[in-house]
Amino acid sequence: xxxxxxxxxxxLQPYSMEEFREWNxxxxxxxxxxxxxxEQEAIARFVRDGDYVGKELYGTVRAPMSLSRELxxxxxxxxxxxxxxxxxxxxWLAAGLVDAMDLTxxxxxxxxxxxxxxxxxxxxxxxxxxxxxxxxxxxxxAAAMGxxxxxxxxxxxxxxxxxxxxxxxxxxxxxxxxxxxPALVLDAALIHAHRADRYGNAQIDGISGFAFEMSxxxxxxxxxxxxxxxxxxxxxxxxxxxxxxxxxxxxxxxPFGSHPGEMxxxxxxxxxHLRDYVEVSKTAEGMQGYMDRYVxxxxxxxxxxxxxxxxxxxxxxxxxxGR
Amino acid sequence: MTEYNRTELLICSASRLMEDNATAFIGxxxxxxxxxxxxxMHAPNLVPIFEFGGTGALLERLPRAxxxxxxxxxxxxxxxxxxxxETAQRGFVEYGFLGGAQIDPYGNLNSTVIGGTHDLPKVRxxxxxxxxxxxxxxxxxxxxxxxxxxxxxxxVEFITTPGYLTGPGAxxxxxxxxxxxxxxxxxSLAVMGFHPQSKRMMLLQVQPGVSVEQVLENTGFxxxxxxxxxxxxxxxxxxxxILREEVDPEKIYI
Numbered sequence: 001x002x003x004x005x006x007x008x009x010x011x012l013q014p015y016s017m018e019e020f021r022e023w024n025x026x027x028x029x030x031x032x033x034x035x036x037x038x039e040q041e042a043i044a045r046f047v048r049d050g051d052y053v054g055k056e057l058y059g060t061v062r063a064p065m066s067l068s069r070e071l072x073x074x075x076x077x078x079x080x081x082x083x084x085x086x087x088x089x090x091x092w093l094a095a096g097l098v099d100a101m102d103l104t105x106x107x108x109x110x111x112x113x114x115x116x117x118x119x120x121x122x123x124x125x126x127x128x129x130x131x132x133x134x135x136x137x138x139x140x141x142a143a144a145m146g147x148x149x150x151x152x153x154x155x156x157x158x159x160x161x162x163x164x165x166x167x168x169x170x171x172x173x174x175x176x177x178x179x180x181x182p183a184l185v186l187d188a189a190l191i192h193a194h195r196a197d198r199y200g201n202a203q204i205d206g207i208s209g210f211a212f213e214m215s216x217x218x219x220x221x222x223x224x225x226x227x228x229x230x231x232x233x234x235x236x237x238x239x240x241x242x243x244x245x246x247x248x249x250x251x252x253x254x255p256f257g258s259h260p261g262e263m264x265x266x267x268x269x270x271x272x273h274l275r276d277y278v279e280v281s282k283t284a285e286g287m288q289g290y291m292d293r294y295v296x297x298x299x300x301x302x303x304x305x306x307x308x309x310x311x312x313x314x315x316x317x318x319x320x321x322g323r
Numbered sequence: 324m325t326e327y328n329r330t331e332l333l334i335c336s337a338s339r340l341m342e343d344n345a346t347a348f349i350g351x352x353x354x355x356x357x358x359x360x361x362x363x364m365h366a367p368n369l370v371p372i373f374e375f376g377g378t379g380a381l382l383e384r385l386p387r388a389x390x391x392x393x394x395x396x397x398x399x400x401x402x403x404x405x406x407x408x409e410t411a412q413r414g415f416v417e418y419g420f421l422g423g424a425q426i427d428p429y430g431n432l433n434s435t436v437i438g439g440t441h442d443l444p445k446v447r448x449x450x451x452x453x454x455x456x457x458x459x460x461x462x463x464x465x466x467x468x469x470x471x472x473x474x475x476x477x478x479v480e481f482i483t484t485p486g487y488l489t490g491p492g493a494x495x496x497x498x499x500x501x502x503x504x505x506x507x508x509x510x511s512l513a514v515m516g517f518h519p520q521s522k523r524m525m526l527l528q529v530q531p532g533v534s535v536e537q538v539l540e541n542t543g544f545x546x547x548x549x550x551x552x553x554x555x556x557x558x559x560x561x562x563x564x565i566l567r568e569e570v571d572p573e574k575i576y577i
Binding site: 057058059060061062084086103104105106107109110113114117118121122124127128130131132133134135137138141152153154155156157158159160163168176177178179206207208209210211212213262264265269321323 | 351352374375376377384387388389390391392394395396397401402403404405408412435439441442443444445446447448449450451452453454455456459460481482483484485488493494497498499500575576
């Protein structure tokens, strides 16, 4: 197949689907093993310096914030990351943990652009490779399919393509131009879900974002959940399982694990906290102050929840609109 | 006449472009307000589609993020990003509503970098997000922008999301789906379309009380003129009431 055009962006995570198959055969136990552990243990065991890391969903929505804060406390270095990102990526960038990113969107949505990203990018501290939201997820879908690339019709003709690591070829069947996306096999992924059993069978309520794809594209996967349930409950509703146990390396019980983000049908996002964050994150000093208080100032997620306070957390639960 | 601000005018203008019984890919910000207003006014069966999986939500409460619970409140489906972008890729989504920091005469959008180089930009913006997917696959893209000379440029610094690229036939030559592309640009000064042959931006309507000269003064490229330039109707009292009391009572955006 002839390559018509190549993006000039670096392929940040070279891969081999043969190696991934071998990994899945030898490094992922198929036995039912109790994987319940703390944030500290999960991050220490399954995220390493230099890793390529992803997280799902993003920022203020079902985000693995307790894991993201623990990763900062442990100071994992020279990470490459994939984003979609809001607060969790802000924290990693502000702590100087990320060398490069496959970037699709990093901002504060309704509250505008991310100053943490601006400081890192404009200071030349992070290498950025561009993708669309669809493209980055399809890259994980390719890995989930076990194939080395996937053809799509996004990114064509744009500078988003030019600064990506994608390629344009002529379709061997129809002759049309298609954009080929390289598979994305992550070293480590963090996903926050509603419930799981101790083995890692995890269920998500509401939209599934890209949990299906990311969980199947990761070598090592940490799932944090609002609630630990008995396997019997999983077996009663197997149709609700997005992530089966064999994909999972660690299960972390993290009630309010998405705070200050929301968890659909469980609790609202903490608008007051978010608004304060947006203000302080505008300067490096303000950001440092936030990190000192909410990340470095606590030893664990349990301490973080005490700092936020039961009254506030109850309110977020109470004001959450149901189905 | 009821007083209104620029954001309210933008929302009302965009809302009127949303059709009943149509699918519309909704980006963050003003498109969300416009979709909610449209559902409460003339398009109760508008099907808003959000990139992380929400399809057909009732926008009784205003979303603040494209993945949040309000994007699938009482929706008909809650799936994931692949399903949504693939639905657009195979031609199911009529309208895409987008914003951007810069636009050129062919409707190409920049939301990635301003100034400097890509690797060392003066201002780093959020990036494509779903923008490139929306602009590539939706049949008709509607762009909502602030109308300023520094944003309406002969050439954008970075094409995050493809419009008509370099002109007629360029989208198809690049491999993008045929028959797609920018349809309208809505600003606080004007509503614009694209010339059917040259694919360059063309002034269709001025906003209430705005002169053609004012539009031209704030546009950094040569704008084509429709045969008759009409004046858009101002927001009606009922539109403003619903917008203020029902769409955004928390005053998140307005």
